Amino acid sequence: GAVVSQHPSWVICKSGTSVKIECRSLDFQATTMFWYRQFPKQSLMLMATSNEGSKATYEQGVEKDKFLINHASLTLSTLTVTSAHPEDSSFYICSALADSNQPQHFGDGTRLSIL
Amino acid sequence: QKEVEQDPGPLSVPEGAIVSLNCTYSNSAFQYFMWYRQYSRKGPELLMYTYSSGNKEDGRFTAQVDKSSKYISLFIRDSQPSDSATYLCAMRSGGSYIPTFGRGTSLIVHP
Numbered sequence: 313g314a315v316v317s318q319h320p321s322w323v324i325c326k327s328g329t330s331v332k333i334e335c336r337s338l339d340f341q342a343t344t345m346f347w348y349r350q351f352p353k354q355s356l357m358l359m360a361t362s363n364e365g366s367k368a369t370y371e372q373g374v375e376k377d378k379f380l381i382n383h384a385s386l387t388l389s390t391l392t393v394t395s396a397h398p399e400d401s402s403f404y405i406c407s408a409l410a411d412s413n414q415p416q417h418f419g420d421g422t423r424l425s426i427l
Numbered sequence: 428q429k430e431v432e433q434d435p436g437p438l439s440v441p442e443g444a445i446v447s448l449n450c451t452y453s454n455s456a457f458q459y460f461m462w463y464r465q466y467s468r469k470g471p472e473l474l475m476y477t478y479s480s481g482n483k484e485d486g487r488f489t490a491q492v493d494k495s496s497k498y499i500s501l502f503i504r505d506s507q508p509s510d511s512a513t514y515l516c517a518m519r520s521g522g523s524y525i526p527t528f529g530r531g532t533s534l535i536v537h538p
Contacts, residue, residue, distance in 0.1 A: 314473075316470075344524060346525070353435075353533075355515065355528045355529065355530040355531055356471070356528050358525065361525065403468070405471070409524055412524045414476075415459070415461050415473055415476045415526075416473075416526065417473060418471045418472070418473075419470050420469050420470045421468070421469060421470045423468065
């Protein structure tokens with residue numbers, strides 16, 4: 313149980329394009345979903361927290377107009393990197409939480425490469 | 428001082444060895460403790476989830492929490508090459524659902 317699916321797993325695109333990443337909880341309803349960014353050999357950096365039906369809460373230094381988060385249902389959250397540039401290239405990982413007494417379960421990440 | 432300290436390694440051990448991975452922390456409010464395993468280019472996978480102090484065992488894995496020392500450990504018995512990965516500790520208080528992660532320890536189990 314507690315499966316989180318993230319898609320796509322790898323995307324390469326040109327500078328200036330927008331990229332959407334989907335995160336789905338397959339076998340549970342996620343009250344809260346999280347988006348992380350991870351640089352090579354570094355730990356997870358929390359970007360934002362989202363609850364279904366409400367606006368995401370962004371961490372300090374994360375541009376909300378650059379990284380658009382939509383949590384439309386209890387099983388789906390999306391992250392859109394708008395007008396992506398090479399410095400946005402990174403490994404993006406989502407996680408989902410069923411309730412506050414449970415641990416987060418992570419997706420398999422999306423490797424984003426901007427040329 | 429970081430809230431959670433974890434030696435990045437790498438830790439290299441022979442197959443069959445007992446592995447000990449550790450984290451220390453400074454926030455006495457932490458009550459929930461987790462260990463995740465992350466393979467290269469994959470998301471973290473939950474291995475152990477414990478509340479408060481004590482031990483928890485699951486197969487070859489044992490998690491220990493010592494709240495008085497603010498120290499948690501993950502032991503892996505009979506380590507296998509397939510255990511080679513980065514192990515992340517994470518912890519949070521009862522009033523927050525956002526955990527604080529260690530930077531991860533890279534483990535290499537060689538045949």
